[in-house]
Amino acid sequence: MKNFEFDSVIIGAGHNALVLAGYLAKSGLKVAVLERTAFIGGGAGTFPSPFHPGFVHEYHSQFHRNIPNLPWYSDLELDQYGLEYIYPQVNNGMPLSDGRCLIVHADPNITKKSIERFSKKDAENYFKIYHEYADMGRKIWFVRDYSPPIPPDEEQELMKKSKVGREFLELNKKSAYEMVHELFEDEALRAFYLFLFSVRGYLPVPTVKNTGFAIVAMTVMGNKAMMPRGGARQLTHALGSMVIRHGGVLFPATEVGEIIIKNGRAAGVETTDGRKFMAKQCVVSSVDPTQTFLKFIGEKHLDSAIVEGIKNYKYGISGKSFGVLFALHAGSHEAPNYTASKWDPMINQAFNTCVGYESPEEVLAHLTGVIEGTPTENIGIQCCCPTLFDPTRAPKGKHVLLAWQFAPYSIKDAGPEEWEKIKHEYLEKVLARWAEYAPNLAPKGNNIIYKFPETPPDTERHLINMREGDFHVGALIPEQLGFNRPLPQISGYKAPIDRLYLTGAGTHPGGNITGAPGYNAAQVVIRDLG
Structure with a gap:
């Protein structure tokens, strides 16, 4: 089975992951984005009607608020990729x-x-x-x-x-x-x-x-x-095109099985079909906290308080x-x-x-x-x-x-x-x-x-991220907002493992099409990597 090596490996290809990937690729890092499904975009997807050709539907994302005026939209120059709001x-x-x-x-x-x-x-x-x-x-x-x-x-x-x-x-x-x-x-x-x-x-x-x-x-x-224009998929297509233009690689239909941890450091990921994507600089998970910590990392690598906190994390x-x-x-x-x-x-x-x-x-x-x-x-x-x-x-x-x-x-x-x-x-x-x-x-x-x-x-x-049907990927309640999202111990887009970072709706400020978790995580990752 073929193995790969990148500077940064990102799990999930929702819009926040792609915003982060865009910043990392633009900064000169060699970036891989791994997506479980055949489509990039996560909740920002547009799908054909199952009954009549020519009709398309939004299952999760219809109303995008003020997107062209957000900082990542201009920083990543998305209007160059056919995106029109x-x-x-x-x-x-x-x-x-x-x-x-x-x-x-x-x-x-x-x-x-x-x-x-x-x-x-x-x-x-x-x-x-x-x-x-x-x-x-x-x-x-x-x-x-x-x-x-x-x-x-x-x-x-x-x-x-x-x-x-x-x-x-x-x-x-x-x-x-x-x-x-x-x-x-x-x-x-x-x-x-x-x-x-x-x-x-x-x-x-x-x-x-x-x-x-x-x-x-x-x-x-x-x-x-x-x-x-054309549906929510146009946002993620523009983001994906931007990542590719700056040297990033998107891997659809690539399901992660575990995060590889060596000597206390996130060294890459292994997919369910046995491929390994090694990361010289960092690994970032944009999927829900339950998958990230209990499935991809595993309890043996985590403090018991974090395990307990993730098990008590509330959805919907x-x-x-x-x-x-x-x-x-x-x-x-x-x-x-x-x-x-x-x-x-x-x-x-x-x-x-x-x-x-x-x-x-x-x-x-x-x-x-x-x-x-x-x-x-x-x-x-x-x-x-x-x-x-x-x-x-x-x-x-x-x-x-x-x-x-x-x-x-x-x-x-x-x-x-x-x-x-x-x-x-x-x-x-x-x-x-x-x-x-x-x-x-x-x-x-x-x-x-x-x-x-x-x-x-x-x-x-x-979208398995949306556990219990929750499009916010975690209830927006005080104990899971701001510094507490997903837990106070793992706030600020950093996991408790060296060179492992977090983004996506399970991090501050939560769900909806804002790009904020991706934008904020990019600041943290780029600052840490120098």
């Missing part, structure tokens, strides 16, 4: 059962006008905090996410030295639920905010203290959702975090036509549409049911018709539909396997709920060409 101006919409709707536009002035139709006071407050939180987001949120984490005590002391830092600490003492009730008086706007908070997978239910920071995030980033609903979804994928003749378009035609052009929640209590009731293992009957969904903005994703004149619904991985008293029995029935319920707001999607009509479900166990089967 589309920025839908009607960024978010929320139709209501009474025929009204709320709009969050790329232009906050237009958002303000939409909110004014519900509450002039709320509109003024939104416009005020949009600009206040933008400054806070740049100085606090962005810096936290795009820097290696520091211990919580140090971070707090650092924040206390500035006015904006003290303001951030003060508002973060509150829960997201308290924040929206202090900021807004309209129930629909409160529900809209809490839905956006929850669908991003932030922490437990919004009533938990110290979740106020997410309201800053939702205000600053809530109107910056974008999409790559078991950690009371909402990174677990049931999805409806479909192809249609027409895009959704909302009843609320009579109130404001812009709702039909919304990129991210929140359907089914009209009060904060409805959001809380759903999330509580999910924790208890019950697929809700009071369905609330995040909907999208990407072909409104990118017609390359379907045959001419046709459309792709996506709806995501919070769901438990394991169904109460039945387990995860119960999804196989109920998934098609539940799919019909999700579509029927959407059709209550957009009647041309009615299940018994002729608009839907085909449809299929994606359950939380399907997500886990598709």
